[in-house]
Amino acid sequence: xxxxxxxxxxxxxxxxxxxxxxxxxxxxxxxxxxxxxxxxxxxxxxxxxxxxxxxxxxxxxxxxxxxxxxxxxxxxxxxxxxxxxxxxxxxxxxxxxxxxxxxxxxxxxxxxxxxxxxxxxxxxxxxxxxxxxxxxxxxxxxxxxxxxxxxxxxxxxxxxxxxxxxxxxxxxxxxxxxxxxxxxxxxxxxxxxxxxxxxxxxxxxxxxxxxxxxxxxxxxxxxxxxxxxxxxxxxxxxxxxxxxxxxxxxxxxxxxxxxx
Amino acid sequence: xxxxxxxxxxxxxxxxxxxxxxxxxxxxxxxxxxxxxxxxxxxxxxxxxxxxxxxxxxxxxxxxxxxxxxxxxxxxxxxxxxxxxxxxxxxxxxxxxxxxxxxxxxxxxxxxxxxxxxxxxxxxxxxxxxxxxxxxxxxxxxxxxxxxxxxxxxxxxxxxxxxxxxxxxxxxxxxxxxxxxxxxxxxxxxxxxxxxxxxxxxxxxxxxxxxxxxxxxxxxxxxxxxxxxxxxxxxxxxxxxxxxxxxxxxxxxxxxxxxxxxxxxxxxxxxxxxxxxxxxxxxxxxxxxxxxxxxxxxxxxxxxxxxxxxxxxxxxxxxxxxxxxxxxxxxxxxxxxxxxxxxxxxxxxxx
Numbered sequence: 001x002x003x004x005x006x007x008x009x010x011x012x013x014x015x016x017x018x019x020x021x022x023x024x025x026x027x028x029x030x031x032x033x034x035x036x037x038x039x040x041x042x043x044x045x046x047x048x049x050x051x052x053x054x055x056x057x058x059x060x061x062x063x064x065x066x067x068x069x070x071x072x073x074x075x076x077x078x079x080x081x082x083x084x085x086x087x088x089x090x091x092x093x094x095x096x097x098x099x100x101x102x103x104x105x106x107x108x109x110x111x112x113x114x115x116x117x118x119x120x121x122x123x124x125x126x127x128x129x130x131x132x133x134x135x136x137x138x139x140x141x142x143x144x145x146x147x148x149x150x151x152x153x154x155x156x157x158x159x160x161x162x163x164x165x166x167x168x169x170x171x172x173x174x175x176x177x178x179x180x181x182x183x184x185x186x187x188x189x190x191x192x193x194x195x196x197x198x199x200x201x202x203x204x205x206x207x208x209x210x211x212x213x214x215x216x217x218x219x220x221x222x223x224x225x226x227x228x229x230x231x232x233x234x235x236x237x238x239x240x241x242x243x244x245x246x247x248x249x250x251x252x253x254x255x256x257x258x259x260x
Numbered sequence: 261x262x263x264x265x266x267x268x269x270x271x272x273x274x275x276x277x278x279x280x281x282x283x284x285x286x287x288x289x290x291x292x293x294x295x296x297x298x299x300x301x302x303x304x305x306x307x308x309x310x311x312x313x314x315x316x317x318x319x320x321x322x323x324x325x326x327x328x329x330x331x332x333x334x335x336x337x338x339x340x341x342x343x344x345x346x347x348x349x350x351x352x353x354x355x356x357x358x359x360x361x362x363x364x365x366x367x368x369x370x371x372x373x374x375x376x377x378x379x380x381x382x383x384x385x386x387x388x389x390x391x392x393x394x395x396x397x398x399x400x401x402x403x404x405x406x407x408x409x410x411x412x413x414x415x416x417x418x419x420x421x422x423x424x425x426x427x428x429x430x431x432x433x434x435x436x437x438x439x440x441x442x443x444x445x446x447x448x449x450x451x452x453x454x455x456x457x458x459x460x461x462x463x464x465x466x467x468x469x470x471x472x473x474x475x476x477x478x479x480x481x482x483x484x485x486x487x488x489x490x491x492x493x494x495x496x497x498x499x500x501x502x503x504x505x506x507x508x509x510x511x512x513x514x515x516x517x518x519x520x521x522x523x524x525x526x527x528x529x530x531x532x533x534x535x536x537x538x539x540x541x542x543x544x545x546x547x548x549x550x551x552x553x554x555x556x557x558x559x560x561x562x563x564x565x566x567x568x569x570x571x572x573x574x575x576x577x578x579x580x581x582x583x584x585x586x587x588x589x590x591x592x593x594x595x596x597x598x599x600x601x602x603x604x605x606x607x608x609x610x611x
Contacts, residue, residue, distance in 0.1 A: 052464060078466035086464075092457030094521065095450070098269060103450040107466030113475055116446035117439040123446060130447065131266035148269070163461075170466060 003066065005030045005205055006051070006082075006174055011060035013046050013229075020046040022229040023060070028174070033196065033206045035216045038226035039249065044209040045087065047226070048176055051207075052084050053077040065173065079107045083167040084176035087209075089159050091166075093152035097143065100151050100162055101134035104169030108133075137165040141195055157188040161195070168199060175199075177208035181215050193219055217241070225249070270445040276583065281434065288426050296422045300494060302527075302534045303429035304487045309514045309526030310436050311483025316512075317520030318444060319476045320456030321371065322379045324508045325386035329359045329481040331393055331503030333488025338406045338498055339399060348412045352489040359485035360478050362389075367477040371470065386505050393500035405499030412493035425494055432490070433527065436483060441523045452476055506557075513564050519574025528576050533560070 004027035013021040021043040028034045036044050049055040051062055053074040061070045064080055072080070083104070092100050109126045116123055138144040141161040146154060154162060160180065167175050177196075181189045193215060196206055210216050216223060217237045225233040225240060227249040233240060240246055288296055308330055315321050336358050337351030370381040393400050400406055411420040412428070419425045443449050454462035455469050463469050492498050510533070518529025540556050548555065567574060 054460065054464075073468075074460075074463040075466050075468045078464055083466075084464050086461065090458040090461035090464075092454050092461065094453055094457045096269070099450055099453075102447075103454045103462070103467070104465050106447060106451055106454075109447045111447040113443060113448055113479065116443045116448045119442045123442075127266045127446065131269065166461075166465060 004028060004063075005032075005065060006207065007063040008047075008051065009061045009063070011047065011050055011062065012058045013043070013050055013055060014058045020229050021050065021057075021226075024226065024229075024231050026224045026231065026234060028205060028207055030173070031200060031203060031205055032221045033200055033208070033219055035220040035223045036207065036209050036226060037211075037213075037216055037223060042226045043229040044226055045178060046229075048084065048178055048207075048209060051077075052082060052176060075107070078170065078172070081173040082176065083170060083172045083174075085160070085163040085167050085178060085180060087178040087182065089156070089163060091151045091154075091159050091162055093150075095151055096147070097149050097151050097154065097162055098131070098134050098138065098147040101137050101165045101169050102130040104137070104166035105130040105133050106170070108170050133169055134165075137169050138162075140168075140198070141165045142191070157184050160184065160188075160192070164192075164195065168204065172204070174205045174207060177206060177210075179209055179211065181210055181212040189215060272445065276587065277434075284430050284434075288423055293422060296426055298534060298538055300422060300426050300429055302530050303426070303433045304491050304494070305511070305514060305530035305534060306433045306527040307429075307436050307487035307490075308484045308511055309518065309530050310433070310440055310523070311480035311526075312511055312515050313518075313520055313523065313526040314440055314443070314452070314483075315476050315480040316515055317522065317525060318449065318456060319452040319473060321473055321477065322375065322512075323382045323477070323480070324379050324505065324512065325366075325382035325384075325389070326480065326484045326511050327503045327505065327507035328386040328389035329363065329484035330488035330491070330507065330511075331389060331498075331500070332359045332362060333485030334492035334498050334503070335393060335400055335406070335488075336485070337489035337492045338409045341493070342406060342409045343399075348410075348414060348489075348493060351492075352486055355485040355489045356482050359481045363478040363481035364474065367474045371473040371477060383505055383508070386503075386508050390500055390504055393503060400500070403500060405497055406492075407497050409492050409496045409498070411496070412490060419493070425490075429490060432486070437523060437527065444523055448472075510560075513560050515574075516564060517567055517574060519576030521573065522576035522580070524580075525574050525576040528579060529574065532575065536560075536563075 006028040008024060008026050011021060011024045012019065024047060026034075036047065038044055046055065050057045053069070053072050053076065056071045061068055063069065064077075064082060067080070069077055069080055092103065095103070109130060111123050111126050135144060135147065138147055141164055143158050143161050143165070146158065151159070151162060160183075164175070164177070164180070180192055184192060189212065196219060200206065220237055222234065222236055223240045224231060225243070225246050232245045232249060233243045235243065287299065291299065308326060312323065312326055315323055333352070333355035336355030337348065340346040340351035340354050341348055366382075366385050370378060370385070373381055394403055396402075411418055412425070413419070419428050444452075451462065451467045451472050454465075454467055455472060459469050514529035514533045515526055516529070517532050518527065519525030537556060540559060544551060544555050571578070
């Protein structure tokens, strides 16, 4: 494999005296699907928030596409080519479905206040461009027929698909999915797995946090396991499956898993 | 229906607008001088509330300090034209520059705040500016007010009658609304609305939320300032009490009545507020001869609460539906889609 697309070095986050993430290193190559797993409260979402710029790391570095992006603002990270979805859905409920996705195209367009207000040349073209891109993103996740519905009336599963369409609208190199399967029924989960695989064929990479082990084992190229903020294992699904530490920390608590 | 074009998304037909403009042209010739002066006031407020709708309704940032920008425009024009004898346009531009600069300086720290905190911060800002109007006596005339502001003059054309002024104000309001609508129906508008929808998500897809909040704050300040400048020319006398926190709250009430997520909402709110206010002035003394202006405040307070409970989208979406029915359009998607189509209150006739 070539140079990694995403490289995380010694990433640490302390909230006062509590160390949520401690010295985590891992990388993700272009075109890979990597899962981050770990028991609840292990620091997975904090890790995501540091990579996407929502939280500044206490120490450590994040490199993306050969450049350091540590401590950048989320909108800068998005521009660099990393977008994300959210564990607790964050669709724009005050917009239609297609507008949600058109907003996702934001950083690929240029129209500013004055140009838009005066409707100068180029605005109309950009609008059509945003619309076309958004429509094709909706088609890829299979909800193009709902394009003109208000986003807030969509059922939960479709809102998840909408978030993925929105996150992919700017053609990012990497999409971070925070528990994408949570709340989906088995059929919707399979649909989502297909979408992720298809997008990977188009060259997108994915880093995701997930509790559903079937999905994790099924689609990940590699898995990073975190417990109490520390990386305890990394490897292919088969390796992780065999790993004693992981079994002890995570897979061993099968009943807890069922409850989630 | 073939949803292949972006034109399916945003209503950009202007048939209704032309009808509305035709009505605006006819009205002053059938209205008496009192109604004309009321409509001028409506237009001035409409300019302020249109800017405020962008800030509050679309970007979701509350401001209880816009009377300050209205006042800055008014005093800039008063001083430039009254004290220094400059042309009216200079007063407006100085007001805009001043209000814009103040908005940037105030916006940078306060727009980091959310909801109630932002409301309080802008309220405090309004009170500070009010104090400046009051205390900078050499420039503003203090509480005694500023007298003798000349009528507005643009490139040698004097807007010296109510009729001329009416056309000036309403033309400007329509231009202001169209400018805003163009912004809303674009990348910029979606970015603003995304901040309202979910600021974390907006940020995560590349919207620089601080910058957008600041820009729309400045834009709304500029609208308020321009309206303030023209207001000063219209009334020819201003004093600080015209620009108190109560005035800011009045703007807010208008925006909420009209419908804060609708570009025509600001204007509709201004019409309803001013007309109701005039009506109350007439009607209330007939029943309660001893009550003063306090009664209006109570009434609008109750109205505000009622609208927030029963009509949180304000009057504009309802009026939009009525319009579409009158225009004979099948109101298919508008009902479900809400804001994007609902703002076709006046802007839609062809289908």
